[in-house]
Amino acid sequence: MIKFEGEHLLPGQLGHFFVILALVTSLISLISFFNASRIDQIEEKNQWLKFARINFFIQAFSIIAIFSTIFFICFHHYYEYMYAYKHASKELEPKFLLACIWEGQEGSFLLWAIWHSLLGVFIISIKNKDYKNTWQAPVLTVISMAQFFLMLMILGIYFFDIRIGNSPFTLTRNEIPAPIFSQTNYLTFLKDGMGLNVLLRNYWMVIHPPILFLGFASTIVPFAFAYAGIQTKKYGEWIKPVLPWALFSACVLGVGIMMGGKWAYESLSFGGYWAWDPVENASLVPWLILIAGVHTMLIYKATGHSLRASYFFSILTFVFVLYSTFLTRTGILGDTSVHAFTEAGKAINVMIGLLVLSFALPMLSLFFIHYKKIPAIIKEEETSSREFWMFMGSLILFISSLFIIIITSIPVYSKTPFLKDLIIKIHNGPLAMPEDAEFIYNKVMIMVAIILGFITATTQYLKYKATPSAYLIKNIKYPLIIAIILCISISILYPFTFHKHGAGFLVAIYIAFFCSVYAVVANAMYIPLVLKNNFKSASASISHIGFSLMIAGMLISSSNKQVISDSKVNGITLPLSNDAMAKKQDNPTENLTLIRQMPTRMGDYEVTYLKDSMGNEKGRSFYALQFEKKEKNNKKIDESFKLQPDVYLMKDNNMSSNPDTKSFLTKDVFTYISFAMNKERNADTAQFKVVEIGEGDTGFYRNGYYILNKVVKNPNNEKYHYNPNSIALMADITFVSRDSMRYRSTPLVEADSMGILQYDDTVYAQNLFVKFVGVSDHHKIKIGIKESDSLIDFVTVKSYIFPYINLVWLGLVIMAFGIMMSSLKRAEINPKLASIILTLVSAGLIYMFLLAN
């Protein structure tokens, strides 16, 4: 056996040991919790419980140990480990170290497992008697089972010829067949890792995966309680303890999804926060079902109806979380998604498939077997009752989620045997999304928004059981009237201008906007009108206000999104010279080239590309763009700001672009670099032409003439700082181009003890390099001028205005606040603690979504 130099093998062995320990203890705790749940005799039950808890604690500790080990390996850049080599690199800022752990499959499974452990430990530590005697055993059975599966995913042990799971502790030399590994000192050559994908180097990437995974992980609790309800045969009693959990999960998952949206908006260049990308849809679907479930649970608590639906939705939420794991991690989405994980091997795909099935199938069959035993009220709800319309709302949510997942799963159909052949036969080829993939979702979801907006507004004013119509009319007329007035005035002052899909769709947008405004107003007025300003019971109204405000914000910011980098307004761009087809184009082009120092009109702004500068990391450049908005009459600048979008330019001309956004209260100006030149490839071959010139003299260049205004001795201005004792001369030259644009240039020459130093100046807009060559006789100086073709420094940008996008984030924060408030109230947490938690959560969310930029 060869001994390699400089390897640190201990952390890996330790990590691997903890993986196995966690696997074994989770299996033991699964079995013992299961046994405990089936035994009625208190003493024996408690013995099993105690044993199970110890094992669960050990597995929780082990998982945290595994995570710490991976962190340690990446932190110390131990590239002998594959995980560090693949995901870490030395130039990476420390804050991204966590991001590089969850960049990989193994790391994100681990993150999930950590949350399961913490949730499990939390549930064990709840002192409530019902929890201890009834719910703990069955609920933890399910969580332990999930842990067992997740540990299998990162086990990495060969079983005959099949590798079970991918271990994060494999060694680089065992994974990659390269000749270098025959040398015992290979590590001295392995100086740096591949590093974090540049798209992921954004602070949202550090915080959004943990929140999203907490959301995913917490959906196991309602699922586990549904199991507990059937297992203990206390069919209806699980609803009360599970409600706070379901609400918590709804809050966290909702926030996590929108954080993902905010990440996409801020760091990806697909121009928005939501693109109906399969990966986004896969996390939205469980959330929609969960919200449906929360509402049916509330119905059950108030009236005894909808218990079966509560079971069904609780089960499906987690099943769809698992299914979304399957979609995003098996590489099955491959050609359809921008940011799905890539395929990590057949064996792991089979395992993920097994994970989905081994939770979905037993639980769904359990549900259907016991379906008849789950109590249900035979008498139907009154049409005027609140529960009836709440149920309808849930149903709409559920159907819309089914619709989304059916479309999202299109790539799956083409990989399913038989179905695949059938599709090819009928459709004349493998099924792919239509030309406007987003519209297919939007045109259905806008109907959903209309119905939901209307139901959330009106249902609040209905009573459980039955509502006298006089009561409804008395209360609802004011919100309705106010909403109508509000909507009409907004429509007149700020009409929607989304004509892409015709008048019908525009009308639908208006109706949806009205419904969401109506929902905001009705829910807000519900607090004084019906609740008599009792804020403690206003959590539902607050959540609904947030949700509806978010929808309203989405409608405005998407419908009235404005492309300001439209090439049509561009003065420089030669009108489509080499593009014969251009005249037939229906959608306007969206890219605009900005030449350095040359102000260019973009919408209401005049934009100047000032300069580029290097970032801390290799290959990262920032481009400073000055935006100025001038008053029409006196040209006074009344809005001025600088944006610094950046680009990672790799040595092979690979490029990744990060947008920059200026946020105003009422709009965002969003800009990213869609093309940037790679400097190194642009060698300049032109020569300086030297001329002799005196103060006040003029000369000519290719595109105009220039004047030497004066020669300044030891200048002290914003650019140069010399004291009277220095020996420095600055030439002040004005270049006037044929189109009468004036550009100032100030090259300088300095003599000190070291010799002569020249500071050249550039007039990018005119392709000029200007050099102060020296002094000659008769008060004349020598100026070198270089006119270059390759000098043109430019960037191509795309720029959008998103109006009122802050409504989306504000709505989200309000919704999260409302749901959290409801969760804490139903968990009967003492009010002081609850208000502290709420304050912290809302402060954090406001900071993250609205202030930090």
Add this chain to the structure above:
Amino acid sequence: MKKTSIIILIGIAALIVSLLLFSVDFSTYDTIASARKKEGKFVHLIAKLDKTQSITYDPINNPNFLSFYIVDSLGEKSKVVYHNSKPGDLEKSERIVLKGKMGKDYFDCKDILLKCPSKYKDDKKVLEKSMKEQTASN
């Protein structure tokens, strides 16, 4: 109105939606040859960049005109015109998914999805290549 009848109504609505979906012109994955047979129809092509031909992109003249050549797995070639900026990693891409319509002279592309090796860290071949590059430069 009874709950069941409302549910039936919603069921009918769902049915209408699904029928509407069927009427939506879903696209297909095609080869260059089969796309030529459906000229003017919106299709998805999976191909590679034809590196023997040059890429035309002159952002100073027109940042919204890109043209290049592709070759698919059957060896068929086609010119592509894309009215947008050049995706940064086009040259580096291993596989390109192009969405658009086949015309007489070229493929009029509406959207490009690149599959780049940098995104494929889990691919063994990519790892080998990156390892070779790194250790060779030392």
